[in-house]
Amino acid sequence: MNGGAVTEAAGDAGVAGTSEPSQHAAGHPPGADVPQARIAHAFSIQLICRALGMLASVVSVAMTARYLGPGRYGQLMVAVAFIGMWTSMTDLGISTVIVRRVTSGRGELERLVRVNSGLSLVYCVPLAVIAAATGWLIYRDADVRVMLVVLSGQLLMLTMRTRFEPVFLSTVRFAAVAISDVAGRLGTLAMVSWLVATREDVIWFAVAQLIPPVVQLLIQGAAAARHIKLRPVFSAGESFNLLRESLPLMGVAVLGILYWRADGVILSLLSAHAEVGVYGLAYTIAFNTEALSVFFQKSTLSTATALYSRDIDAYVGFLRRSVELMFFVALPVAVVGSMLAAPLIHLFGDRDFVSRGAPTLALLLVAASLRFVTGTLGQGLFASHEQRFFFRLFVATLIVNVVLNLALDSRFGAVGAGIALVCTELFGMTLASWRLRSRCGYRTPVQFLLRLLVPMAVSAGVVLLLTGAHVVLVLAAAATTYLAANMMIGPVKWSMLTSLFGRQVMP
Secondary structure, eight states: OOSGGGTTIIIIISSSOOOOOOHHHHOOOOOTTSOHHHHHHHHHHHHHHHHHHHHHHHHHHHHHHHHHHHHHHHHHHHHHHHHHTTGGGGTTTHHHHHHHHHHTTSSOHHHHHHHHHHHHHHHHHHHHHHHHHHHHHHOOOHHHHHHHHHHHHHHHHHHHHHTTHHHHHHHTOOHHHHHHHHHHHHHHHHHHHHHHHTTOOHHHHHHHTTHHHHHHHHHHHHHHHTTSOOOOOOOHHHHHHHHHHHHHHHHHHHHHHHHHHHHHHHHHHHSOHHHHHHHHHHHHHHHGGGHHHHHHHHHHHHHHHHHHHHOHHHHHHHHHHHHHHHHHHHHHHHHHHHHTHHHHHHHHSOHHHHHHHHHHHHHHHHHHHHHHHHHHHHHHHHHTTOHHHHHHHHHHHHHHHHHHHHHHHHHHTHHHHHHHHHHHHHHHHHHHHHHHHHHHOOOOOHHHHHHHHHHHHHHHHHHHHTTTSOHHHHHHHHHHHHHHHHHHHSSOOHHHHHHHHSOOOOO
């Protein structure tokens, strides 16, 4: 839940998905002979399917939360968060190693995928058994234990599915990936609708979580089989070489999963199921807003990297404008979102979620808005070749998050986890800003933030004037007012947006 069970709840499985953002979303560099038109087509297909899939998932989450209520929804979140901690072991970084070997001419795609298939078959069953058995030893709730066994099946299917990723990454053909993603989400929505209509038990909602990986395994497997043979090859020597090369990536993956899941698991151990359910729903709502920043960050990384290698002053200017744009988007998410936290949580859940969910959602919306900025600063660290510092910062923020959750969750429940996440994001943003300032002279745009307060105040006034109206109407009015006020009296103009999105970095 830093992202716990729910950061992907609206993202991957509809109920509370456990999959982390896939590597192909970020895209590994394909071979030099890949046409730009194919890359553009792959990006557009993924964007369209992601939008459709997220819509289906949001509806699934709302239906599930309303039907189950905080207690039973919390049971589901507990199982999803715990199994989610094991998903880093479904790939081990081997897909990235295979793509790197193939694109550099050091390996044959078919042979490497077949060796990885053999390795996956060997360890997928022990992985699922260990995850389920560990959960049984930790949790005493009977329903949670059953759901842990059910959801451990995801580890089997995810392990087998990830062996196809190098095929799509190397050829830059993502239609099957995108279609399987949206098909899995729609399948989950259909099953959730049936479960709610027939008043089924919470355990069946865990079964619904298995639909996306099953659909993805079938569709992606069929698509990959058209390019290469997939029959497993069992070779101890070749498997060992792949594992040895993937060790650094494996370490990063494990830390990443712990960062995203630790707060959900700690909360499940120190607080009631209802608190986990409230936190899960609030996190789903809050961090779906992160999609506003993801595509911008992905599209500007190459620009920032090229500028740093050529002109540091231009790089600092570009980074500053990027951070300003993220503040421009993040401020209304934090302010307006917090003001509307109660009606928003009621829109997705029911009255039982509101008393604890409203303050939790307000905190998580602040944390999400901070992550807009920390994500951009982290990208700036990468562009300025500060990967080692970024990794150390990543470890430090994980430690801070775990310590704060251990200190706060037992006393404050979901609200404590929200406080911990806000503090973690502030910690990361402060250190990243300090490093960039000492490295290249970057300064936090304080004056820009002060100028943003005027249109933000106007937008907040609209929210107060429309008190009692439907929350969707209020959000639309507040967003429109904020944009209009910025264009008239605020710091963000069309010229600023054009300079960022339209900039071309010449070689």
